[in-house]
Every structure is written in structure tokens, then in C-alpha cells.
Amino acid sequence: MKNHLHFDFFGQTLRLNSQNDDLLARLSKDFSYFLSEDFTKANFNIDVFFEAPPAEVIPSGVASRQSLQSLSFDNPPVRVNDYYGKLVSVYDYKNEKAKLWSTDIEKLHEVTYLLILSRVGKALDLQGLHKVHAMAFSKNDKCLVGMMPMKGGKSTLLANILRDQSVAIVSDDCPLINRFGRVRPFPLRLGVDELPSEAGLKDEQTHSYTLKRDFYGEKKLISLEGLPHEIGVVGSKQILFVGKRGHNIRPEFRKVSKLSMLKPVFVNMIVGVGLPMVMEYFWETGLRDFFKKSYIAISRTIAALALIMRSECYEFLMSNKPEENAKFLLSKLD
Numbered sequence: 005m006k007n008h009l010h011f012d013f014f015g016q017t018l019r020l021n022s023q024n025d026d027l028l029a030r031l032s033k034d035f036s037y038f039l040s041e042d043f044t045k046a047n048f049n050i051d052v053f054f055e056a057p058p059a060e061v062i063p064s065g066v067a068s069r070q071s072l073q074s075l076s077f078d079n080p081p082v083r084v085n086d087y088y089g090k091l092v093s094v095y096d097y098k099n100e101k102a103k104l105w106s107t108d109i110e111k112l113h114e115v116t117y118l119l120i121l122s123r124v125g126k127a128l129d130l131q132g133l134h135k136v137h138a139m140a141f142s143k144n145d146k147c148l149v150g151m152m153p154m155k156g157g158k159s160t161l162l163a164n165i166l167r168d169q170s171v172a173i174v175s176d177d178c179p180l181i182n183r184f185g186r187v188r189p190f191p192l193r194l195g196v197d198e199l200p201s202e203a204g205l206k207d208e209q210t211h212s213y214t215l216k217r218d219f220y221g222e223k224k225l226i227s228l229e230g231l232p233h234e235i236g237v238v239g240s241k242q243i244l245f246v247g248k249r250g251h252n253i254r255p256e257f258r259k260v261s262k263l264s265m266l267k268p269v270f271v272n273m274i275v276g277v278g279l280p281m282v283m284e285y286f287w288e289t290g291l292r293d294f295f296k297k298s299y300i301a302i303s304r305t306i307a308a309l310a311l312i313m314r315s316e317c318y319e320f321l322m323s324n325k326p327e328e329n330a331k332f333l334l335s336k337l338d
Contacts, residue, residue: 011120012040014180014188016127018120019046024054030113030213033227035120037191037235048123050102052116057092057105069284072219076284085284090218091115097288110216122285129300133180133188134307136269137278140174140187140238141165143337147187147239149179149311150320151272152247157322157329159196161247164330167202171334172237173228178279183303185310189236194226200327204232243336244269244315249322255332256321265317273311274304 009032011018017040022028032039063077063084070076077084081098085091091106093115102119106112125135138151139162152158162176173191180188199205205212211230216222228235245257246268271277287293322329 008042010040010042010046011035011038013038013124014128014131014133016048016124016131017043017046018048018050018124019043020050020052020116020120022052022054024052024109024112026109027052027054027112027116030215031116031120033211033213033225033229034117034193036193036227036229037189047127048100048102048120050104050116050119052112053103053105054107054109054112055105056107061092061094061103061105062086068289071283073282074284078289080289083284087111087115093119095119095285111218113215114217118280118282119285122281125279125281126286126296126300128180129303130296132183132303132307134182134273134300134304135178135190135276135279136181136273136308136311137178137276138272139176140179140189142172142174142237142239143168143170143334145239146241146243146337147174148243148245148333148337149174149187149315150245150247151268154278156247157249157326158247159194160326161322161329161333162194163196163199163203164326165334166231166233167200167327167330168334169202169204169232172234172239173231174236174238181273181307181311183307183310185242185307185312185314187238187242187311189238191228191235193228195223196226197224199226206230206232242311242315243318244311245318245320247320247322249324251324253321253323255323255329257332257336258319258321260317260319262312262317264319265312269308269312273308274301276304 009020067075068078075086085093091111093104095102140149175190176194180190211227
């Protein structure tokens, strides 16, 4: 196996180097849709070492910021992040280069994945492509984008929708929206508790894997390469909905006003609650980055309003039976 991977995220190229085959295999499954042929120069370069960090890398002095995950030490344009002894990363914002060290493969996988999404996500924001915390799939030239709160049943609903192999996967967690409000694909590995056999997963041993996270426990992951569904196909008609769970109710799809979608779109797209990104890589220091973040906020707002105006808007009341909810939602696409 090669000791590097190349990815192309809509023109944002990234090269990742590591001698650890397990890590490379995991990340190639995470981002299989974006795997690219080798290129000589990348926008982002990441070196990952499955070993303890060199002593000289560990910073001394008072941390610039502290979170539940890490301590950050700033010496612009470089930031060192110490994940309380489990992992150390060094990020050079000027040259977009990172180095990570850890003897914990699970921590290496988790942080590298989030680093990639944070830095590439910010570059895409500046490019006018913005993530929304939602699931999205297409069928019969219709694209459904569903926003739900954390623990709202988004992954379970999508897993049951995939029983229908004619469905195209757009994204299970964060489709992109351009400045004209059009949905663009951003398909990553699927994070599901259980995938029904009707979804047609091929060679489960190869395409199914797990990630053990510090704060959120173990997560089962499915590589898109193992599924028979089309990937990245976006229907031209857009349906935007907010999912709400209940008990002892039947599934119901209610048309709502565009005005009522302002709050959920603000939370899930403009603020980006629940999006896979971390502050220690997305948030930089200095006046220049202040203007970048201001530009991103304005651009996200324009794209969010365009998404609402371009889409039919609904509220999806869900029962406590995931398979029933999926069948009901799919019936709206026939």
C-alpha cells in the first residue's frame, strides 16, 4: 500500500502522508468519493505519525485556549494542540501544513478526520460552498434535505431509506449549498447503528469498520464503496424539511412557510451546530481571519436564504418506527 493519499474536494486538494496502513485504509474509506490520482502540489499537506511526539514539539507556558478536547498554544502562524497527552498536532496556517503524533490509532483517526473537514470546509466556505447539518438523498429527480437535531434519528432514518437501492446518496451529514441555493454532494462514510440487509452492503468485513471516540463512544461506519446506490447524484427539484420525533403518532408531511425555515436553517447552516468541524483548526487568530470569518458568515447567510427560496419547505412528523418513517418519506418521491 502507498504511504500517502490524495483527495480533491471540489478543487481543494489535500495530500496525507503516513506509514500506518490502518490509518490510510480508514481515511480512504471515510473520503472514498474524493480520492484522487496523485498530484505534485496540494493546497493542504498533512503528515501523521503513529508514534509519540518528539519532546521539542510539546509546548511550555500558558495555553492560548482550553477546551474539553485540547489545550492550544499559539505562536502565529503556528498552533500546537495538546489533546491531554493522547495526541499532539502542529498546524502551520500560513502554509496549510499539519503534523500529528499519537500512539492511539483511534485518536489519530478521529482528529485527522475532523482536521481535514475543518480546514477543507473553511476553504470551501470561502469558495462559496457551505455545509448544512442535514442528510440528503435523491430519487426521481427530487432531492430531499432533512434537518434534525442531534439524536433526532437522522442516521437511523437514512439507514432505512437505503433499503430502496434506487435512492442516490447525496450526504448523510453535511451536503453543500452554493450561493444560488443549489444542493451539491458531499458524501462521506455513513455513521449508522445498523444497516438493513436490503441496503445491499457488499463484503461487510471490508466496508464496515468502527471508530472509538472519547466523548461520543463507539461508532459503526460504512464505506460508500460497499453500497450499490448511486453516489453524489442530486435531483433538480429540492425539498427541504425539518424532522421532529414523537410517540404514538403516524408519520405526516406538512407543508410550511418559508419564513418558518429561517430558524432551523440559521442553526444548522449559518451557525453550523452539529457540523463535523473543530474550533482548534477552523478558528484562527488575527484581523485577517476576522475578515475571513465575517465574509463566511455573510456568504452562508446568502446561500441559506437562497436554499429556502429555491426549495419546497416541509415539517416531517416522525413516529417511533424508523422503517415506517422511511417508507412514508419515500412515498413522497414516487
